[in-house]
Amino acid sequence: MTELRLRVNGATTVLSLPPQVSLLDALREHLGLTGTKKGCDQGACGACTVLADGVRINSCLALAVQYDGAEITTVEGLDDPLQEAFVRHDGLQCGYCTPGQLCSAIGMLGEHRSGAPSAVTADVSAPRAELTDAEIRERMSGNLCRCGAYNGIVDAIREVAAP
Structure with missing residues (x-):
């Protein structure tokens, strides 16, 4: 297990996750943020797109541990x-x-x-x-x-x- 701090939609959460957990699964399964969708789970459809430090990424292709300390914005955090x-x-x-x-x-x-x-x-x-x-x-x-x-x-x- 790896401990990481995810700052999601302005709130910091400490999670203990296996290192192979995708950012998508961390958001949906561990933080209950189900607005980000799991479509193809291979980076081809864009349904899982979130912003990481303002840059769009496919969260299904990103490991959660890669974004330790980053500012993640999901659809739940948008006001645009x-x-x-x-x-x-x-x-x-x-x-x-x-x-x-x-x-x-x-x-x-x-x-x-x-x-x-x-x-x-x-x-x-x-x-x-x-x-x-x-x-x-x-x-x-x-x-x-x-x-x-x-x-x-x-x-x-x-x-x-x-x-």
Whole structure:
């Protein structure tokens, strides 16, 4: 067993876990934060996306011990205009992927603001790419929605990102 301190949604918790426990399982099974979803459990769907020190990660691929002392934000800890924009623009249907979509969108907007390019960025030497629909879709491509709410998700992100 390994003792670690996880700071999740502003609260610090000390856990004693086997070192092979994923961050996803620590959140869901040991902290009762079930908003973060287990989809594929192999990093392909994005349902488990959370923010670690403001950076989006697939929590199913991360060991909890790797994030000892990090600030983890799950959907339960969000208070962001994107949440209301998702509702306004029908950026969700069944809702299963929504927690991961929201955390990913918040992380993606931070990446964009910092000037990180994407695979579709036309001018990678520019200080910041224009956040076109193509940019949003590429930057969010790690999050799948089986219901097909992609247009609403893009509309919500575009609205919140507008100057």
